[in-house]
Amino acid sequence: MLTPSVLIFDQDAHSGSSLRELLATWGYHPIVAGDIPAALKAVDELKPALFLDGGSADDSALVRQIREQNVDLSVVPFEKPVDPFKLRVQIDRALELNLAKQENERLRRELQDRGIFGELVGNSESIRKIYTMIEQVAPSSASVLITGESGTGKELVARTIHKMSPRRDRPFVAINCSAIPESLMESELFGHEKGSFTGAASRRQGCFELADTGTLLLDEIGEMPALLQAKLLRVIEERAVRRLGSRKEIEVDVRLLAATNRHPQQAVTEGTLRSDLLYRLNVFSIHLPSLGERKDDLPLLAQHLVKQLAEKHGRPARFLSPSALQALQFHAWPGNVRELRNVIERAVIICSGEQIERHHFAPYPIEQRERLRSEDTLTVPVGTPLEEVERQMIMRTLQKTKNNKTRAAELLGISLKTLHNKLNLYRERGLMHEE
Ligand SMILES: Nc1ncnc2c1ncn2[C@@H]1O[C@H](COP(=O)(O)OP(=O)(O)OP(=O)(O)O)[C@@H](O)[C@H]1O
């Protein structure tokens, strides 16, 4: 392994140089900087593995500047007089931690190259853009509005943002505004004191308090009653909640994420979403593509779900047969990844071998659509000569009309004479078969 370089920041030249000697005997590559500009220059040019900070109290500003240049640089403070034994343990530990971090990062990237980002799966261009957005927004405390059709993974994205944020070890709380009766929603959100309303038998904390120092997901935000939206806005602005039946303000530090499967601007126009609330929540927005828009991800997603669900149910299924995968690819997936998951879950449960076949999807509409497709539609690869497309279309139309040529000509929008001419031509060329 390369000798790790350690930048020593010490304004006292004498102790700086004796530290340098010490570190050199321990097998490191030491660099000494005696002032702030020299330290910043060394960080920039020499890319040390560690910053040994023996500066005075005002160097927190230096540390901040260094962090701006290199976020990952580990900083180890030391006191004078230096205790060599302690210092060596500290340095070794920091470098080990560095290596572990690098290894983690390498693994994360490797997984991402294979289309796995936390719990999110997909390698299409559109889902990769989502990964990048999550990486950008997760470290901050900014509110994020997540939109997308039902079943596209909005909640999963919200959880991923939380897990990749500095709040990852703090609570993640989700409240689904469409699942809670209006009369209970206020107490769910803000909590209540005992006896504050009929049925409030005891005091209760609301979601905001439960999510304090963590993240709160307001799911189906468009379903929240207008009055509550106004109260919510006030809580966001004042960073404090008041339980129902209480006057006391409780300060809360919550990162807000909101999700909706409706078009937010449209919801504003329709009057179901307050525009001021939307602007508050929409500091950053992530729109999830439907599964139909990212069909390239289907094989990877399907395979991932087979593995995940077979594990969950203790089933032997391991993979999909090519024709089973093809059947999935033909389907339109109006229910997005959730629908795919349900279909695969069912197949995994009934499949007794390792390979899921297309019949394991029956009686799910996938099979029917398939049959419908083979009767009523024609698939031709892009780039097929037009003459050939025409021939196949004619043969299939005749098949559908049970060889009624008048009806076929009608459907095809050509004269019966033209149809006869074409069929004669095919006959001459020996092309009367259908594909
Ligand atoms: N990219 C993905 N990779 C793996 N699993 C996914 C992905 N997207 C969604 N899922 C899975 O699909 C299911 C639906 O996802 P989720 O609940 O996050 O969707 P949603 O957008 O919140 O849906 P709804 O609007 O109906 O609440 C979950 O089981 C989730 O784990």
Ligand SMILES: [Mg+2]
């Ligand atoms: Mg959801």
